[in-house]
Amino acid sequence: MTKKLNSIWRDNGRVWCAVSLCVMAADAWAHAPLLDCYVEADQIKCEAGFSDGTGAEGKKIMVLDAANKLLLQGVLDKSGSFLFKAPSGEYRVIFEGGEGHSVTMYSAQIS
Amino acid sequence: MVVVSLHIMAVPALAHFQMLYVEESALERGASVPMGLVFTHPFAGGPTMAMGQPRAFRVISQRGDAAQPVTSDLKQYLQPIQWQGVGNQAAAYQAVIPREVMRSLGDYVFLLEPEPYLEKEEDKYIQQFTKLIMNVGGVPGNWSELQGMPAEIQPLNKPYANWVGGVFRGVVLSEGKPVPFAEIEIEYVNHAPDLTGKAFATKANVTAPHPAYGNMSIRADAQGVFAIGLPRAGWWGVCALHVGPVKQHLNKPLSQDAVLWIQAKDMK
Missing domain, CATH: 1.20.5 (Single alpha-helices involved in coiled-coils or other helix-helix interfaces)
Known part of the structure; x- marks a missing residue:
C-alpha cells in the first residue's frame, strides 16, 4: 500500500x-514586445514595452534603411522611449525584446 | 392588482447608469477618441436624464507596471449636447479626447465625477462616480489601480479585454475599503449608441424574458468581490449602489454610486 x-x-x-x-x-x-512610433515635434518618438507590463528600459532599438544598413542604434530610456531625428528616405525601427523576440515598425506607419 | 403589477414592471427601469461611452476601448495605436457622457437606463435606452456640468473629468494613464502615472484634466474638452434616447431627449456631454492625450502605449483610466442628479420621484440625489478603462497597443499599466474615488469599483480583470462567455471580477470600495455584500446592478447597453447622431438606436438588440433580466441585481461577497458572466458582445455596465460616504446633498438623501464599464468581444 x-x-x-x-x-x-x-x-x-x-x-x-x-x-x-x-x-x-x-x-x-x-512577454511579447510591443512598439509604437510617432512624430513628436521635429523628431520621431518610439515607445516600447511588453504585454505583461514589464518595462523596456535598457533594451536595444535600431533604425535601418531600406537597404538594411544600420543607421543608428540606442537603448530605451527609463520610460521605455527613444527619440531620434527621422532619416531621409524609407527606414524601419526594430525593438529587440530579447529571447529572439523583436518587433518592427516601418516609416510609412509613422505619423 | 393591476396597479401593483405595473409598478413591479416599472422597477427595472429605475436603474440609472452614468455612461462614459467609446466605440472601442482597446486601441491598436494612439488616436483621437470621441466619447459620449450620457446619464440613462442603458438596457431600455431611456428614459435619459439631464446631466449637470461634471465636477471632474480626467484620465490617468500609465505605460507599464512600474511607470509613473500621468494625469490629464479633460474638462476643457467637454461640450454640452442633447442626447436622443429611446422616448426622450436630455442634456448630455460629448468630448473628443485629442491624440496628444491618447498617443502613448498603455492604460488610460477615465474618471467622471458628475454633479448630483435630483431624482424627483424619489426626492433624492444620485451621483455616480464612473470609470472607463481604455488601452493603447497592449502594454498594460494601471488598469487595476485604485484611483481614490469615494465610491469605486476596482477591476480584477482588464475591462477592455474580455471574450464573450468569460467572467469579469471586481471589488466594490467605499473610500478605498471593500464593501461587504454591496448591492450591485448590471445592465447591457441594449440600444447601440451613435456618437455622431448623438442618439441610441431605437431597436433593441435583445429582449428581456422577464423584468429581472433587464437590470440584473446581484450582491458582492463578504469581501466586496463580485463576478459576472459576459454572455454577449458589447458594453456592460456595473453599478454599485449607495457605497460612497456622503449621504446628504442640499438637505436631501444622496446615493453615491460607483460605475464601471466593461467591453466584451466575440471569440471569432
Whole structure:
C-alpha cells in the first residue's frame, strides 16, 4: 500500500513538473514586445514595452534603411522611449525584446 | 392588482447608469477618441436624464507596471449636447479626447465625477462616480489601480479585454475599503449608441424574458468581490449602489454610486 502511494506521489511529481514547465513557456509567450512610433515635434518618438507590463528600459532599438544598413542604434530610456531625428528616405525601427523576440515598425506607419 | 403589477414592471427601469461611452476601448495605436457622457437606463435606452456640468473629468494613464502615472484634466474638452434616447431627449456631454492625450502605449483610466442628479420621484440625489478603462497597443499599466474615488469599483480583470462567455471580477470600495455584500446592478447597453447622431438606436438588440433580466441585481461577497458572466458582445455596465460616504446633498438623501464599464468581444 505504501509503495503504491509512493508511486502515485512520484506520478504526481512528474505531473507537477510538466505543469510548471508549461507555465514557464506560457510566461515567455505572454512577454511579447510591443512598439509604437510617432512624430513628436521635429523628431520621431518610439515607445516600447511588453504585454505583461514589464518595462523596456535598457533594451536595444535600431533604425535601418531600406537597404538594411544600420543607421543608428540606442537603448530605451527609463520610460521605455527613444527619440531620434527621422532619416531621409524609407527606414524601419526594430525593438529587440530579447529571447529572439523583436518587433518592427516601418516609416510609412509613422505619423 | 393591476396597479401593483405595473409598478413591479416599472422597477427595472429605475436603474440609472452614468455612461462614459467609446466605440472601442482597446486601441491598436494612439488616436483621437470621441466619447459620449450620457446619464440613462442603458438596457431600455431611456428614459435619459439631464446631466449637470461634471465636477471632474480626467484620465490617468500609465505605460507599464512600474511607470509613473500621468494625469490629464479633460474638462476643457467637454461640450454640452442633447442626447436622443429611446422616448426622450436630455442634456448630455460629448468630448473628443485629442491624440496628444491618447498617443502613448498603455492604460488610460477615465474618471467622471458628475454633479448630483435630483431624482424627483424619489426626492433624492444620485451621483455616480464612473470609470472607463481604455488601452493603447497592449502594454498594460494601471488598469487595476485604485484611483481614490469615494465610491469605486476596482477591476480584477482588464475591462477592455474580455471574450464573450468569460467572467469579469471586481471589488466594490467605499473610500478605498471593500464593501461587504454591496448591492450591485448590471445592465447591457441594449440600444447601440451613435456618437455622431448623438442618439441610441431605437431597436433593441435583445429582449428581456422577464423584468429581472433587464437590470440584473446581484450582491458582492463578504469581501466586496463580485463576478459576472459576459454572455454577449458589447458594453456592460456595473453599478454599485449607495457605497460612497456622503449621504446628504442640499438637505436631501444622496446615493453615491460607483460605475464601471466593461467591453466584451466575440471569440471569432
